[in-house]
Amino acid sequence: MNSADNRKKNTVERMFGKYVFQNILGMLGISAYILADTFFISMAEGAGGITALNLVLPIYSLIFGIGSMIGVGSAIRFNVLRARKDETADAYFSNALMFALVFGVIFIVTGILVPDKLIEVLGGDATIVAIGTPYTRIFLMFAPFFMGNYICNAFVRNDGNPALAMQATLFSSMFNIVMDYVLMFPMGLGMAGAAWATAFSPVVGILMCCRHFFSKKSTVKFVWKKPSLKKLFESCRLGVAAFVGELSSGVTTVIFNFLILGLTGNDGVAAYGVVANIAIVATSIFNGVAQGTQPLFSRFYGKGEKAAIKKILKLAMGTSLVLALLILAVTMGFTGSIVEIFNSEKNGQMAAYAMKGVKIYFWGFLFAGVNIVGAGYLSAIEEAGWAFAISMIRGVVAISVCAFVLAYFFGMTGIWLAFPTAEFITALVMVRGMKRRSG
Numbered sequence: 001m002n003s004a005d006n007r008k009k010n011t012v013e014r015m016f017g018k019y020v021f022q023n024i025l026g027m028l029g030i031s032a033y034i035l036a037d038t039f040f041i042s043m044a045e046g047a048g049g050i051t052a053l054n055l056v057l058p059i060y061s062l063i064f065g066i067g068s069m070i071g072v073g074s075a076i077r078f079n080v081l082r083a084r085k086d087e088t089a090d091a092y093f094s095n096a097l098m099f100a101l102v103f104g105v106i107f108i109v110t111g112i113l114v115p116d117k118l119i120e121v122l123g124g125d126a127t128i129v130a131i132g133t134p135y136t137r138i139f140l141m142f143a144p145f146f147m148g149n150y151i152c153n154a155f156v157r158n159d160g161n162p163a164l165a166m167q168a169t170l171f172s173s174m175f176n177i178v179m180d181y182v183l184m185f186p187m188g189l190g191m192a193g194a195a196w197a198t199a200f201s202p203v204v205g206i207l208m209c210c211r212h213f214f215s216k217k218s219t220v221k222f223v224w225k226k227p228s229l230k231k232l233f234e235s236c237r238l239g240v241a242a243f244v245g246e247l248s249s250g251v252t253t254v255i256f257n258f259l260i261l262g263l264t265g266n267d268g269v270a271a272y273g274v275v276a277n278i279a280i281v282a283t284s285i286f287n288g289v290a291q292g293t294q295p296l297f298s299r300f301y302g303k304g305e306k307a308a309i310k311k312i313l314k315l316a317m318g319t320s321l322v323l324a325l326l327i328l329a330v331t332m333g334f335t336g337s338i339v340e341i342f343n344s345e346k347n348g349q350m351a352a353y354a355m356k357g358v359k360i361y362f363w364g365f366l367f368a369g370v371n372i373v374g375a376g377y378l379s380a381i382e383e384a385g386w387a388f389a390i391s392m393i394r395g396v397v398a399i400s401v402c403a404f405v406l407a408y409f410f411g412m413t414g415i416w417l418a419f420p421t422a423e424f425i426t427a428l429v430m431v432r433g434m435k436r437r438s439g
Helices: 003-083 087-113 115-121 126-141 143-158 162-184 190-213 229-263 266-303 306-333 335-341 348-380 384-410 412-438
Strands: none
Touching (some): 003 087, 003 115, 003 143, 003 162, 003 190, 003 229, 003 306, 003 348, 087 115, 087 229, 126 190, 143 162, 143 190, 143 266, 162 190, 229 266, 229 384, 229 412, 266 348, 266 412, 306 335, 306 348, 348 384
């Protein structure tokens, strides 16, 4: 290997380290405020509050999923076209923001009119509806900002400023955590306080991203044009893997909630809420790897540099496996301490369910990391069909089938086994997809 090749290799590795590390920190910031919500709500409302939060998490997943589909997909198109010197790249940012507003209005109307009915549909009884309605109404009103934050962050990252994208995410998360405490306890607003803190956090993130858009370094332009359904479709086609990835947690939560309510009632749902919220931290780490490598894959794909793409893919997969082992070691070694943080009422039954859940559920991340990174890679190089197939198998089909079948035979143990089993099945499909791509 000559000196030019060595310099190229080192450059790729430095770029990988820069983008991935900063995006992992940013995604951890998002998961940190979700954990803070769960912790403070458990302190203020007990198991009932955690149950209410867990029941509405699928709505969060849907909002985040739409935002990520439009944002990540549009940013991929922007990055690939810009690498090819195509002037149509400029229209994708404004088109994404306009459609985020359109979709956001649907959630606003729902929040105004029927937040209580929404919680009922998701399985809440009268007590849970009473606890969760103020929270649900408030965060639905801010849906356009959640989507807009995803879009702005994706474009800042793809425009060569991953450091600011990370800072925007971390700062908005810190704002949420601080305001969670202030509004829930000193001001005594309870669940509504948690909702207001969460609702304003994406506004903070968007304002931070504007530092890039109004700087001389920015190549992202807002173009005042009529919204284009064609550009939306092109973007969503590439962002659908991100959408399914976000939505999968919501689908899983809905299915698990209904199954668990039939098996163990509210204590079991609260236990799953603890497990699911801890799992969000693990998932965010792998999303950080996937989102960090996406701009690099898209850029080198647009330039036709196959060797660089192959190198980044190897680094990403290796990093995911190492991180999965670290996550497994921490969750297995500190299960009791982790569960205790969210058990302010000292509910022994809930704690027993949650501890068993953590010890089984988290083995799935040995495969989940590879699946998340693989789906992101396939989207970034415009292999939308394979990316969609893998995301659907992982996030909807396999997890649904495994949950129903294993719960029928093994009860709550089957619920916990569903996630690792579904991720293993998806990994087998992923290997086949990668072989076909390389072939």
